[in-house]
Amino acid sequence: MKKNLMTAAAAVALIVAGSAISAQDVLRLSHQWSTQDIRNQVAQIVADEVAAAGVDLEIQIFGSKSLFKPREQYTPLSRGQLDMTVLPLSYAGGQRPEYNLTLMPGLVKNHEHAARLSASPFMEALEEIMAEDDVMVLVHGYLAGGFAGKDRCITSPDDVVGLQTRAAGKAFEQMLAGAGASIASMASSEIYTAMQTGVLNAANTSSSSFVSFRIYEQVSCYTPAGDVALWFMYQPLLMNKSRFEGLNADQQAALLAAAEIAEAYYLEEAKKQDAASTEVFRAAGVEIAEMTAEDFEAWRALAQITSYATFVAEVPNGQALLDMALAVE
8 A cells, every 4th residue: 555655755856746747837928909909929939839849838828818907917927927928018107218219200211111120139139138128029011001081181290280180109199299299198999080070180090990990981081001100119029038948948939930931920910901901991982091101200300309309308318219210220
């Protein structure tokens, strides 16, 4: 009997040990979007590619803010309570004001420019700040957006004078106020009703939000992200740095290879979303306006004396970071 008890105890110990090993090889990834969203698809590509690599590593995706609230993911990630997340980095601007530069009007011109920015010394500087919080970037990605007007087209700063406007992000509110617009702060999910009831005359948000919230039913003109766009938001797939470094070499290599595939997909799909939103608005009978390079420069000039100036005043190393970003052609 004693021998049987020892054998049973040993078996239990092996099961417990095996469970512990298994738990170490499961990564939890959190985000706020549905399974149809491009950001979930990016996460799924990484999970699928890692699974296919056969390196005893599994990524479990918790979407639709089922694990953490949208703006409450960076802190648990930095503390090791969460392994991975797809997150608009500006959400963590309260903890790291430098991150607010990743949702700044006129800083990114188009998707190719966004990709160059992601591979620049500017991004390296941001990644050094992330590393201080035990966070690293696996997949870089920007999403673009545009303007919609209830009664007029919006391409230049003069077009928003006197309009009640919703902007996506504090920096955009500062710039639009500087152009002479009145600002109404609200979630993108509230734009439709606000336009329907006359609270809003114009709105600024992402291409995907314009479509998913059916804003085309309430506006007469849409200015999508095209050759140039004013609104770009950095939304990377992040990972806890210590967690990554604790994986074996094969697992790390599989993650990095998967991230490379996902990043290429992210860039191409982001472009497609802009084009798809244009077609949806056009099909709904909405006029399509195009922002010119001259319009873009006019907005950027306004941003320099509003949003950029505020950022530099509030962030100790803000001017150096801003200069690094603007240096990317």
